[in-house]
Amino acid sequence: MNYTQTWRDRTDLSKNEYWKLEKDGLEILKELDRLSTTPFEQIDVSDIERLKWAGIYCQRPKNGKFLIRIKLPSGKLNAAQGHIIADLAEQYGQSELQITIRQCIQIHNLTLNEIPDIFRALDSVGLTTVEGCGDVPRNILGNPLMGVDPEELFDTEPIVDEAVRRFVGNPDYANLPRKYKLSFSANPHDVGYAGINDLAFVPAVYGPAHTPGFHIRIGGGLSSEPKLSKPLNLFVPPERAVDVAEAVACIFRDRGYRTKRNHCRLKYLIEDIGAREAERLIEAITGPLPHGGRTLTKSWNRGNFYGIHKQKQPGLYYAGLCVTGGVLPASDFRKIVALSEKYGDGQLRTTNTHQLIVLNIPEDRCPDFRSENILSRYPLRPKAFSGYQASCTGRAYCSFASIETKHALNRITAELDERFPSLRMPIRINLTGCPHSCAHPQIADIGFTGGKMKTADGTLVDAYAVAVGGHLGPNPHFGTVLKNRISADRAVDLAADFVSHYLNGRKKGERFYEF
């Protein structure tokens, strides 16, 4: 596609835009060898920012340690890649890794002089961190069961692969106003979290023949001013999906806001121009698309794939394991990768809810799989709170964070599991370290957003803003935000009160978010 980049002549750009114009973010990839031998204090601040385009993120405190975000489009991972990731985490990353809320894997505590070797190792197995961060198309979120999902309308893997081919490292899309979050799923349970992505493709059919394809939702995003994406009245045949994703990237790039950094996400542009104008702008680039059709999204599975289930391939099963908080030692990750080789064909998937999925297990091997020791730590059927939580990186590594998140949420959910030992209905509690909302507090049953507050005696303590009853799916809505923050040490009691109230008053079959 040919695009006209019109925004470069504007005079109202934020200061980030000027250093992006001075030197493109992707240019940093050519300078990694130089930076790897430059003392941290001597690296220009704008180059530290540009490192995000390489998927390298400066950790907190800013003293020369970095994290890398390894991109796994739609969570796709194979055993060879898994072993390399485990090797790298062991050799460089203090033997720990994190599965992120966007299906990536992060390794922390790296120094820039280690990066060239790390990148060579990743490249050897077809992995990249490029555009893991920065004002670019981020890791493509999608159905972790693509290709094996008995419920998917069609396999989205070729579409995800094509999107990666057209977007990653493409200078045409390397200077967007902010990040661009794409999601592709043909599963009817909103596994792609369509309501909160910049552009989401959801399953749909069109016309009397029920031709399979996508509907799209546009302009979703969280942060401190969350907005649900708007459905457009366009039907997108699968083979046109990446064209549409490119068209929206182009619209975002050329018309998106670039003045106030916190007002530059696509959601603000879409809110201002509206759905009909968005449709018009897209079709002006792609040519006419069919209007109408029927969306097939019927529920939200909340990103859960636990247990052993049938694949669409007869005789084969997938197994969804819980990685509480998404953090695991490299040695355990290696063992789970080895399970995928022992029982399956070495294919795994990550989810956006801190889970690992092993694919392609023959039916007669499932009993042995179930009896593997490591499943006591990474269970197939986790408890109602600890297995259904989500947290962001938090103060351990993120310079925006007000609070520690991973351990805090593990403590909260472990305590709630003890207080409600027989609860079968999972309750999803999300804890995010600051209002940027990377852990999606707005769509949790109970969402906590970290901050600070003063107690009666003037002591500054960790505190949470609270939202209750968020939900995605066909009728998405954000949780109701309570008026006052609570101190972090009250979180367990408050959550327990909500849950008791729900259990005592719910009607038959009523879910927490419906209560």
Ligand code: SF4
């Ligand atoms: Fe960092 Fe805030 Fe995002 Fe957590 S929510 S990872 S603290 S920016």
